Amino acid sequence: MDTRRAWWVWGIGVFAYLAAITQRTSFGVAGLHATERFDATAAALSAFTVVQLLVYAGLQIPVGLMVDKFGSRFMITGGAALMCAGQVQLAFASSVPEGLLGRLLVGAGDAMTFVSVLRLLPAWFSGKRIPLLTQLTGQFGQLGQLISTIPFIALLNLQGWTTSFLSVAALAVLACVLAVTVIRDFPEGTERDLPPTLRQTRLSLAEAWKEPGTRLGLWSHFTVQFAGNVFVLTWGYPFLVSAQGQPPAVASALMSLFVVVALVSGPMIGRMVARHPLRRSTMVLLIVGATALAWLAVLAYPGPAPLWLLVALILVLAVGGPGSMIAFDFARTFNPIRRAGTATGIVNVGGFVSALLVMFGIGLTLDALYSSGFSGANLYALDSFRIALSLQFLFLAGGSLAMLAVRRRVRDQLAEQGTVVLPLRTALARERELRRRNRIGGPGAGE
DSSP states (O other): OOHHHHHHHHHHHHHHHHHHHHHHHHHHHTHHHHHHHHTOOHHHHHHHHHHHHHHHHHHHHHHHHHHHHHOHHHHHHHHHHHHHHHHHHHHHOOSHHHHHHHHHHHHHHHHTTHHHHHHHHHHHSOGGGHHHHHHHHHHHHTHHHHHIIIIIHHHHHHHOHHHHHHHHHHHHHHHHHHHHHHOOSSOTTOOOOOOOOHHHHHHHHHHHHHOHHHHHHHHHHHHHSHHHHHIIIIIHHHIIIIISOOOHHHHHHHHHHHHHHHHHHHHHHHHHHHHOGGGHHHHHHHHHHHHHHHHHHHHHSSSSOOHHHHHHHHHHHHHHHHHHHHHHHHHHHTSOGGGHHHHHHHHHHHHHHHHHHHHHHHHHHHHHHHHTTTTTTOTTOHHHHHHHHTHHHHHHHHHHHHHHHHHHHHHHHHHHTTOOOOOHHHHHHHHHHHHHHHHHTOTTTTO
8 A cells, every 4th residue: 555645645635624624613703793794693693503513414424325435535525615615605695594505505515524534544544543543633624723713713803704704715625626636535456346326325324323333423422522512613702702701812712722622632532542442432421521510610600710710611622522533433443344434424413413402502592581681781691601501411411321321232242242341440450450460570461
């Protein structure tokens, strides 16, 4: 295999995903500008992102099937073209329906990118590298959020709505050109299966869904990913500026910190997954618990939270991004490569379904509280946000219970195959004993 070509293919795939993240997150940091441009309520504002994520989530399974049939190059190129069209539409939109059409196109193009990039990994790299490369794909892609939070906001404030959204549309054009030029679905000389028939496609979908490991990935993604998306895509910036009273520059810095922490923590989580594959679901549950505790501390704090507590919240939410990537490792290890795209698509539905439900629920709650006079003259009052953001706890708890239920089935299946997952306390005790034996070099050392 041409190692240099493999890195180029992966690198351009990552760039295409970075461009997709830029398109996805650009509207979130422009929320206050969008409220003025479209004269939008909180529910209408959240509808922009909800429509985008609804299309994204709804297309994940079809996209997974399509990438197994047509290949990553075709899907990544088509996705970049759709996102470019959506951002151009949004750049010139002057009403809510026109803006929603633009976000719909962005969501459709975004949906075609990530699954397609992950589909390249087993074709171009050895299995031992894939957990780390999966994490790096997700975290390098998050640099697109930095583009949204720094140069895009600056351009939006200096040049206005149309110029700034046309600029990010140009990034999608570049991704499209590079994908056509560089990306190939398989190394040269690779023996490829014939494209699946319609009957084989339906069978692949059914088999992927029946696999308990796929469903464990789905519920892991559902539970751990939405909190960061809700914060970054829609409600984080208004919460920090309007409810917490932070200056816009500080809010932008906090949003940028989110990306930096995700980049740093991603490779560490990837290595932990590679070293402890039987503890992946435990890692996810620990991140979920930390997320719940961080939000509880911020929302229960009397008055606006101090900056250090907001920083702590950002740190925890940022780890949730790499944590959600563990879900895709479930899809990879419990399914053969021929249905890898399908299984990944099923898993990817989870976090975006929960995100859009929570996102829209928060918007509806804020509007209802404002209409009742609870928040006074401020739609984004702190007390209103306290109530609205508490909706997240229901999804964190419900998703965790679903994870635990399906994890039991996965472990039963592993036990039938001869792999017993020991209780965590027992496993830790054995690991300590093994390290002790290796350190002193006594009898049985290294066993």
